[in-house]
Amino acid sequence: MKTLIPVFGDQLSHELSSLAGQYKNSCIVLMVEVDEETGYVPHHKSKIAYILSAMRHHAEDLRRAGWTVDYVGLTDAENSGSFTGEVARAIERHKVSALRVTEAGEWRVKAMLDSWPDRFDVQVTILPDDRFLCTHAEFERWAKDRKQLRMEYFYRDMRRKSGLLMNADAPEGGQWNFDTENRKPAKRDLVMPEPLHFAPDDITQGVLKMVEERFAGNIGKTAKFGFAVTREDALKQQKHFLDHALPNFGDYQDAMLTGKPFLWHSILSPYINSGLLDPLELCRAVEEKYQAGKVPINAAEGFIRQIIGWREYVRGIYWSAGPEYVDSNALAAHRPLPAFYWTGETDMHCLSQAIGQTIEFSYAHHIQRLMVTGNFALLAGLDPKAVHEWYLAVYADAYEWVELPNSLGMSQFADGGVLASKPYAASGAYINRMSDYCSHCRYDVKQRVGSKACPFNALYWEFIARNKDKLRKNPRMAMPYRNWDRMTEADKVALRDQAQQFLETLG
Known part of the structure; x- marks a missing residue:
């Protein structure tokens, strides 16, 4: 009996459940590049190039390990342009009698896999994706009967389950979360490690040429493409982060600096989400650095929380919320996405920096996404589905299961508080506190009205005012509404007029 094993672009791991326990001489691994994946949103050129190059390198790696790989x-x-079409062709081409595949990472792909038993006259086996710490069933049990699905409590359970940074039944360092120590603004005179840059080999150069020709109209540049596209190089980037950036990652993980896109961030999320790196293996390596006294607890805990806490949590939210989650719009926001999200051409320096580096590298770190591009979208009332599709398109690490809850729930509060306990809305003061962006901007962060006033300031109060019926009863929003209530009617009118005048320029 010959078995066909389809492997997708987010399953680039030798430890995949569909490969486990199989005799290599009776299996065909199928890997395909199809239009339905490269075109369902207008992906960044470098994102497409990264995934396709990593897939092609992984196919070679599987062949070296003794697998027969059919690559389209x-x-x-x-x-044929579709996964199902290519599976149908491969079944006929190889005369297979069984299909074996690891479960999908996204709802639209799950629907496709679920159609295969009826579509194909072969045995179809869909296996759980065991590369995650928390199974779907475990998350459902955790979420059942809870009024609020707060990540902090889920994270503590994942710490207990994994044993990471645990001292018997107690958290290492005497507390679960050291986030209050991780909010320092960075200064330009600090020594910042640059991530490794991997020169494109022949395979990658071929992919880059094809992408530039076939996706000429897509957002992004590939001139500085330097992603690792093999597990070997991804491990080199991992080691570089652990040795050089992790010690200061905790202190400065929320910092932003003009012309400094990477700071002390790991730049490992594309490799984790595509399968080149194992997330639990990475967390163990971080823990070892802490235990060896080479990194402080706030750095180790902060990084591990992002992986076994936040990453696992948003996956649980994604699958429990259902495919209709994408249409959530609790704040009734409908403004179209401004053109500068695709060009970076705006006088708001913080946005031009975050979007500009996104265009150049298909990368921005989490605070730039949440508190710059996401915060602006929230304050301006941009359509959350359009915001989600933008994030999904432009970042190399963006797969719907991880991106959608982050953008729709965390960033835009479009789910009404399923994921986040309050909207992450802020005036220009937050950006000024955590960056040097405001000192380079034509707008004055300290002014709320007038031609030089920072747009974030009036937009913040406009957001507070227009959403008062939905947000005033939220206990975490009590202070902003007390401050709004203290204002004179003249000040309220001036702020809302200032915001409306700015919003009219976005058309």
């Missing part, structure tokens, strides 16, 4: 390129003449 995007420009192959007979390519």
Whole structure:
């Protein structure tokens, strides 16, 4: 009996459940590049190039390990353009009698896999994706009967389950969360490690050429493409982060500096989400650095929380919320996405920095996403589905299961508080506190009205005012509404007029 094993672009791991326990000489691994994946949103050129190059390198790696790999390129003449079409062709081509696949990472792909038993006259086996710490069933049990699904309590359970940074039944360092120590603004005179840059080899150069030709109209540049596209190089980037950036990651993980896109961040999320790196293995390596006295507890805990806490939590939210989650719009926001999200051309320096580096590298760190591009979208009332599709398109680490809850729930509060306990709304003061952006901007962060006033300031109060019926009863929003109530009617009118005048320029 010959078995066909489809492997997707977010399953680039030798430890995949569909490969486990199989005899290599009776299996065909199928890997395909298809239009339905490269085109369902207008992906950043570097994102497409990263995924396709990593897939092609992974296929070679599997072959070296003894697997037979059938690889269909995007420009192959007979390519049907869809996963299902390519599986159908492969079943006929190889005369297989069984299909074995690891479960999908996204709802639209799950729907496709669920159609295969009826579509194909072969045995179809869909296996759990065991590369995650928390199973779907475990998350459902955790979430059942809870009024609020707060990440902090989920995270503590994942610490207990994994044993990471645990001292018997107690958290290492005497507390679960050291986030209050991780909010320092960075200064330019600090020594910042640059992430490794991997020169494109022949395979990657071929992909880059094809992407520039086939996706010429897509956002992004590839001139500085330097992603690792093999597990070997991804591990080199991992070691570089652990040795050089992790010690200061905790202190400065929320910091932003003009012209400094990477600071002390790991730049490992594309490799974790595509499968080149194992998340639990990475967390163990971080823990070892702490235990060896080479990194402080706030750095180790802060990083591990992002992986086994936040990453696992948003996956649970994504699958428990259902495919209709994408249409959530609790704040009734409908303004179209401004053109500068695609060009970076705006006088607001913080936005031009965050979007500019996104265009150049297909990367921005979490605070730039949440408190700059996301905060502006929230304050301006941009359509949350359009915001979600932008994030999904532009970042190399963006797969819907991880991106959608982050953008729709955390950033835009469009789910009404399922994921976040309050909207992450802030005036220009927050950006000024955590960055040097405001000192380079034509707007004055200290002014609320007038031609030089920072747009974030009036937009913040406009957001507070227009959403009062939905947000005033939220206990975490009590202070902003007390401050709003203290203002004179003249000040309220001036702020809302200032905001409306600015919003009219976005059209």
